[in-house]
Amino acid sequence: MRPETEGQLADLIRGATAPLSITGGGTRPWPGEGGGTHLDMTALTGVTLYEPEALTLVVRAGTPLETVRQTLTAEGQMLAFEPVGRDGSTIGGVAATNASGPRRVQAGAARDAMIGVRFVDGQGEVIRNGGRVMKNVTGYDLVKLMAGSRGRLGALSEISFRTAPLPPVTATLALPDLDAAAAIPALSDALGGPFDVSGAAWLPGQGALIRLEGLAASVKARAADLGARLAPHGRVRQGDDATWHLLHENIQDSDADIWRITCRPSEAPAILSHLPEPISMDWGGALIHVRLPAGQIPDLPRFSGHARRIAGAAPALRPAADPLTARLEQDLQARFDPRGIFGGQV
Numbered sequence: 001m002r003p004e005t006e007g008q009l010a011d012l013i014r015g016a017t018a019p020l021s022i023t024g025g026g027t028r029p030w031p032g033e034g035g036g037t038h039l040d041m042t043a044l045t046g047v048t049l050y051e052p053e054a055l056t057l058v059v060r061a062g063t064p065l066e067t068v069r070q071t072l073t074a075e076g077q078m079l080a081f082e083p084v085g086r087d088g089s090t091i092g093g094v095a096a097t098n099a100s101g102p103r104r105v106q107a108g109a110a111r112d113a114m115i116g117v118r119f120v121d122g123q124g125e126v127i128r129n130g131g132r133v134m135k136n137v138t139g140y141d142l143v144k145l146m147a148g149s150r151g152r153l154g155a156l157s158e159i160s161f162r163t164a165p166l167p168p169v170t171a172t173l174a175l176p177d178l179d180a181a182a183a184i185p186a187l188s189d190a191l192g193g194p195f196d197v198s199g200a201a202w203l204p205g206q207g208a209l210i211r212l213e214g215l216a217a218s219v220k221a222r223a224a225d226l227g228a229r230l231a232p233h234g235r236v237r238q239g240d241d242a243t244w245h246l247l248h249e250n251i252q253d254s255d256a257d258i259w260r261i262t263c264r265p266s267e268a269p270a271i272l273s274h275l276p277e278p279i280s281m282d283w284g285g286a287l288i289h290v291r292l293p294a295g296q297i298p299d300l301p302r303f304s305g306h307a308r309r310i311a312g313a314a315p316a317l318r319p320a321a322d323p324l325t326a327r328l329e330q331d332l333q334a335r336f337d338p339r340g341i342f343g344g345q346v
Contacts, residue, residue: 001020001037001038001039001040002040002042002043003039003041003043003044004043004044005044006044006118006120006126006157006158009039009041009044009120009155009157010120010124010125010126011124012039013039013120013121013122013123013124013155013341014123014124015124016037016341018036018037019035019036019037019340019341019342020036020037020038020039020155020341020342021033021034021035021036021037021038021039021151022039022041022096022151022155022156022342023038023039023040023041024041024042024061024062024089024090024092024093024096025042025064025065025085025086025088025089025090025093026088027085027086027087027088027089027093028085028089028093028097028099030150030308030309030310030311031309031310031311031312033150039155041061041062041090041092041155041156042062042090043062044060044061044062044092044157045060045062045063045064045067046059046060046063047059047060047063047067047068047071048060048158049160050071050075052075052077052163055077055162055163055164056115056160056161056162056163057071057072057079057160057161057163058116058158058159058160058161059091059158059159059161060092060157060158061090061091061092061095061155061156061157061158061159062090062092063090063091063092064088064089064090064091065083065085065089065090065091065093065094066087066089068091072163073166076165076166077163077164077165077166078163078164078165078166079110079113079161079163079164080103080106080107080108080113080162080163080164081100081101081103081104081107081108081109081110081112081113082100082101082102082103082104082107083099083100083101083110084099084100084101084245084247084248085099091159092156092159094110095110095114095117095146095147095156095159096146096147096148096149096150096151096156097148097150098110098111098147098148099248101244101247101248102198102199102200102201102211102244102247102248102282102283103198103199104282104283105191105197105198105199105200105283105284106196106197106198106199107164107198109147110147110148111143111144111147111148113161113162113163114130114143114144114146114147114159114160114161114162115130115143115160115161115162116128116129116130116143116159116160117129117130117142117143117146117156117158117159117160118156118157118158118159119142119146119153119154119155119156119157120154120155120157121153121154121336121337122153122154122336122337122338122339122340122341122342123337123338123339126157127142127154129141129142129143130142130143130160145332151342152333152337152342153332153333153336153337153342154336154337154342155342167198167213167214168214168215168216169213169214169215169216169219170211170212170213170219170241171211171212171213171219171220171223171238171241172199172209172210172211172212172238172239172240172241172243172244173209173210173211173212173223173226173227173230173236173237173238173239174206174207174208174209174210174236174237174238174239174240175207175208175230175233175234175235175236176205176206176207176235176237177207177234177235178202178207178208178233178234179207179277180202180268180272180277180278180281180288181268181269181272181273182233182234183202183207183208183281183285184265184268184269184284184285185233186208186210186230186233186234187200187201187202187208187210187265187284187285188265188266188284188285189229189230189233190210190226190229190230191284193226193229195212195222195225195226195229196212196213196214196222197210197211197212197226198211198212198213199211199244199282200282200283200284200285201244201247201280201281201282201283202278202280202281202282202285203243203246203247203280203281204277204278204279204280206239206240206243207234208233209239209243209244210226210230210239211241211244212226246280247280247282248280248282251279251280251289251310251311256291256292256293256294256311256312257291257292257293257294257295257296257309257311257312258279258289258290258291258292258309258310258311258312259289259290259291259292259298259307259308259309259310260287260288260289260307260308260309260310261287261288261289261290261298261300261305261306261307262286262287262288262305262306262307263285263286263288263303263304263305264286264303264304264305265283265284265285265286267303267304267305268281268285268286268288270301270303271288271300271301271303272288274298274299274300274301275288275290275292275298275300276290276291276292277290278290279291286305294312
């Protein structure tokens with residue numbers, strides 16, 4: 001099933017009698033996702049509107065992420081939330097998973113750059129919300145609702161984004177001697193100061209990484225001030241700007257179990273004390289990726305975030321939601337997918 005138009009997509013969903021699994025590039029599945037008949041979105045492609053002066057991009061969901069990058073780069077622009085993805089990744093997959101890169105600490109997540117959506121719900125109805133359409137048919141903020149919904153509420157057909165100028169200069173500072181736990185105070189110092197940090201992360205063998213972007217004179221001055229601020233935490237040197245893509249890309253390319261843990265940065269040291277060395281840590285310590293033996297569930301202290309296994313061969317391990325969250329999810333699915341057509345995904 002590979003629709004080429006939104007109308008064909010609606011017809012296919014309307015006529016479905018068994019669960020469907022919405023698939024773009026297939027680069028972001030979590031264990032347990034992908035059940036049911038595949039609904040291949042990769043033919044629904046193309047930029048339908050791009051106004052660089054208005055910082056507005058409207059694009060069909062099956063459009064490759066690389067095509068979007070090239071289109072924006074040609075005009076000196078980008079998606080500020082720094083979407084990450086392997087070869088074949090689609091912009092619809094970015095939106096459906098709320099896939100956000102290191103710049104989230106400065107620019108927000110994918111959902112914060114999404115200004116409009118078009119999607120087909122479980123009854124085959126085309127829903128439009130936000131952006132240039134400005135038609136809210138349900139009372140929900142559907143743009144935010146669809147970001148990260150992972151295909152459980154509808155099939156995205158078109159997304160509108162707010163774009164941003166590419167930064168002219170980038171500089172990375174590294175504290176290579178810090179382990180993951182020791183990096184948290186350094187990253188917090190950087191993010192808590194007047195340095196306009198656009199990335200705060202940690203990688204094995206490279207230590208704490210802090211990125212500054214902007215005009216050359218501003219970046220130079222901020223880097224000098226930030227280096228002095230960080231000196232009490234350890235040796236500070238110039239880092240490699242090319243390392244930032246390693247934080248998220250190919251995280252799921254592993255036969256081992258990979259866990260994704262989100263938390264408050266202040267909770268990260270206690271969480272890290274219960275884990276082996278992480279694969280990576282981003283967002284100032286708020287996002288931790290760690291590799292564990294197959295089937296092992298991390299024994300973590302009580303914290304305010306979430307832990308989920310995002311790679312591995314065993315069946316899905318999804319923590320039970322709290323009663324309020326579970327009720328909200330049930331109500332939303334009853335509204336947008338009363339037939340359970342999108343039940344093939346977890």
